[in-house]
Amino acid sequence: MNILKAKFKIHGGVHPKYRKELARDEETKRLPLPDILRISTTQHLGAPSKPVVKKGDYVKKYQLLAEAAGFISAPVHSPASGTIKDIVTGTGASGAPVTEIILETNNTSDAELTGVYPTDEWQKLSPETILNRIREAGVVGAGGAGFPTYVKLSPPPDKKIETLIINGAECEPYLTADYRLMLEHPECLIAGIQIICKVLNVTEAYIAIEDNKPEAIELLSKYLEDKKIENIKVSTLPTYYPQGAEKQQIYSITGREVPSGGLPADVGVLVENTGTTVAIYNAVIKDLPFIERTTTVSGYGIETPSNVIAPIGTPYQELIDFCGGAKDDVKKIISGGPMMGFAQATAETTTTKTTSGLLLLTAKEISQFESSPCISCGRCIAACPMNLMPAELSQFCEAEDFESAAANRVMDCMECGCCAFSCPAHRPLVQHFRTAKAFLRAQPKK
């Protein structure tokens, strides 16, 4: 049997209304190429990429638009052929200013692949060559943070990776993009896992899936059995949020705790997102750079909830129009999931390599409350997967006593939102912690 139940139970977590039924059975559709793409150079964590094109240039599909600007950075490629109209400062999904390359697309197919790598026989490539290919293709973590994948796949030499976990938990409510990927392209996913195994020289890999996705569990398990692949197993996780959080997922499956401030490599584990794994497959086997991704467009505020493949740089409005348009009572537009995603003031923002979801939420789905003083009910403590004391931390933050907040490990907070989700006083706990973390990060290191 290649299905294993995760053995270890993490502390805390919550059960939001998942509302996956809105889009889970919608087969992935491809968005017709928009006339204008606005491609951000902040597609990832780390330094924004440096544009290598200028206004008026003609670019072909897959051509490099911006190069990596440092070790933790990644290149950006053109999702379509067309003309660079301008390079401007726009607003990213998080609200921070970003550089945007505006591309007026034409629908010609003069695309050129690199042709450098003999991709039909990837097994013969050396791990270094594969890693280089992943770097050049601009692959970054598609789950949300956007950490450059080649950096992740190059752990320090003293840290030996023994276990690879492919994160297919997709614990954020509404989102079904990874689920569809697992159902529709198991061959890409499995091949991607084998590529990572080769790069890291690991033999043991788990695909972590929450048990509310039995179809995906069964399909992948059968696929692995049919292909007689024994080193990859499906690990089922109990359904609750945040089962997809890296440290919590590692604990659930291996019982190992990633040390505070440390990396999964410290306990010999590496976690890679489903979408990222398919991007690795595309980069190495199909020679395709990371130029498009599946985004779940959902919520009660969208006419036809769907899973859509769209090029990076697609304005949200294009996705909304493609899915039948927004209903009148939309109160919030969220980039990402409802627990950790970013609220958008307008639908002008564009998709990036990390846009897993675009949610149009109505008043009945969202929380709009006035906050009141903490009544010390302890529900945030019971909910915190990191075992922090959010109630106390938020009081330090309110008093701007960030030193006490740091002493009580506010930096360990991953902003999953379980505390604020549970708080009967509707306190803006995550907001407090973000403020404190930003303040502390800005402090010179002692």
Next chain:
Amino acid sequence: MSEEQLYSVSSSPHVHSGASIHGIMRDVVIAMVPTFIAAIIFFGLNALILTATCVISCVFFEYLSRRIMKRNNTINDLSAVITGVLLAFNLPPTFPIWMAVVGSFVAIVIAKQLFGGLGYNPFNPALAGRLFLFLSFAFAMSGDWTPWSYINTENIVATTSATPLGMLQESTGSIAFLSNNSNIMNMFLGKVNGCIGEVSALALILGGLYLLWRKVITWHIPVAYIGTVAVFATILYMIDPSTNASPLFHLFSGGLMLGAIFMATDMVTSPTDRSGMLVFGIGCGLLTMIIRKWGAYPEGVSFSIFIMNATTPLINRVCKPRVFGVKGKA
């Protein structure tokens, strides 16, 4: 751009469990219904009038003090209603109405609103009100009473009977009677003298089970508190049964059930982490038994919870969960 609709922007998470302070407080009110019914059965109209007086005056003082201090109106969170009911539950059936109003004033205005309102009060307001009345009007609070005699108030003093703990305090000669099974059963059901909401252990336990089921409270404080009393009383009883009442007597007498289920579990004034809750419960239990056994007062529940309320900030500093990924102490 300018005519475009702007959507709401705020920090994540964008969805919520639906939990609210009002909802929690409503559950507590529901959990007090069995005890309220028991109070009316055993003490009649007096229990009803006393409870109504405390609830109305607590809500009124809450409204008035918030208004005078130019703060938002908070009577809808129902916390003042709970304080009113709990204060009434802690009063004997013959207690004068005007004193109950004074107690409500102390509870809401002095113990709660002057500290900043719900969430900032270091002590349980109802408990503060009760202790104020207890120390100020000791005779009225002793409230000796015989069930069903409330119609003829002139006879009350003449026909009173002491509370079980009062009898224990006065003479160890009553121990055999107090510890016998039929008396214990009466105490479990509530057919004894005492404050209107403390006598029926059965009704209080029903309410406690409801709170557990609704996840308003966890088992930690009540179990640690009641368990400590049981262990302490068992040890005393094993040492000398002729001078110590049985453990069951201690469990069902006085305000223990009311205190352990409804007062010590007050979220605002008890520790937030589960390990702290256990420390808090054990502390309450030890203090209760020390006062009952060696104190000047027959009952120690109110004092013990009040004292432990004061230690809550300290307990919260020490009893913290081990942060994920941190070895040893947090």
